Amino acid sequence: xxxxxxxxxxxxxxxxxxxxxxxxxxxxxxxxxxxxxxxxxxxxxxxxxxxxxxxxxxxxxxxxxxxxxxxxxxxxxxxxxxxxxxxxxxxxxxxxxxxxxxxxxxxxxxxxxxxxxxxxxxxxxxxxxxxxxxxxxxxxxxxxxxxxxxxxxxxxxxxxxxxxxxxxxxxxxxxxxxxxxxxxxx
Ligand SMILES: [Zn+2]
Numbered sequence: 001x002x003x004x005x006x007x008x009x010x011x012x013x014x015x016x017x018x019x020x021x022x023x024x025x026x027x028x029x030x031x032x033x034x035x036x037x038x039x040x041x042x043x044x045x046x047x048x049x050x051x052x053x054x055x056x057x058x059x060x061x062x063x064x065x066x067x068x069x070x071x072x073x074x075x076x077x078x079x080x081x082x083x084x085x086x087x088x089x090x091x092x093x094x095x096x097x098x099x100x101x102x103x104x105x106x107x108x109x110x111x112x113x114x115x116x117x118x119x120x121x122x123x124x125x126x127x128x129x130x131x132x133x134x135x136x137x138x139x140x141x142x143x144x145x146x147x148x149x150x151x152x153x154x155x156x157x158x159x160x161x162x163x164x165x166x167x168x169x170x171x172x173x174x175x176x177x178x179x180x181x182x183x184x185x186x
Contacts, residue, residue, distance in 0.1 A: 003027045013040035014047060014054065051184065059183055066176035070169040074144065077162045081145035082137070084156050089136045090129070092152045099123055099131055106135060114138065146170075 003025035010019050018040030026032050036054075038044040047054045096102045103119050114122075114135075122138075123131040139148050146163035154160065 003033065006032075013038060013043040015040060015043050017042065020054065053184060055183070059180065063176045063180040066169075066173045070166070070173040073162075073166050073169050077145045077159075077166050078140055080162060081140055081148060081159060084159055085145070085149060085152070085154055086133065086136055088152055088154055088156070089139075089148070090132055093132045096132075097128065099128065102128070102131060102135075106139075114142075 004027070006024045006026050008024070009022045011022075012018075013020050020043075021037045021039060023035045023037070024032060025034070036049045038047060038049075038054075046057055048057045048060050049055075050060050093102055093105060096105055099120075103114075103116060106114075119135075123134060126134060136148075143151075144166070145159070146166045149156070149159045149163050
């Protein structure tokens with residue numbers, strides 16, 4: 001049980017004055033993992049080990065902060081949308097009388113990623129009203145509140161404003177991720 005130390009490798013740290021030690025472990029199922037220790041105190045405050053590489057802490061933070069900002073905002077907009085848009089969502093589809101019709105309308109409106117078989121499984125035994133309401137939560141999670149708001153043409157100003165700032169944060173997150181991956185490949 002547990003991991004056993006297989007060996008260690010030392011290499012120079014980025015500033016060249018000290019070392020990085022990699023310790024490699026293996027368990028009884030031949031699964032391996034490595035621990036990294038930055039021995040150099042100077043480099044320890046400037047570098048972090050992420051996604052298999054030592055990278056500058058500032059580069060990592062640039063991406064991490066952008067991701068965190070988007071995720072936090074998205075959660076709060078999802079919560080707001082769940083409170084503010086559920087009725088609009090329901091009204092938007094309320095005229096539809098069959099589950100098949102609702103599935104088609106939703107697929108048209110939102111390009112729903114849900115397959116018909118999964119849809120049928122999810123809504124089995126549910127009333128039309130429950131079916132429509134159930135899929136609201138599903139779409140909020142898979143498409144995000146800004147897309148849901150757009151697709152049902154919400155006139156809710158709070159949601160429109162929040163969706164705009166969410167889109168902006170998404171663009172910033174994408175840009176930070178692109179920069180990050182470019183940096184990793186260098
Ligand atoms: Zn160093």
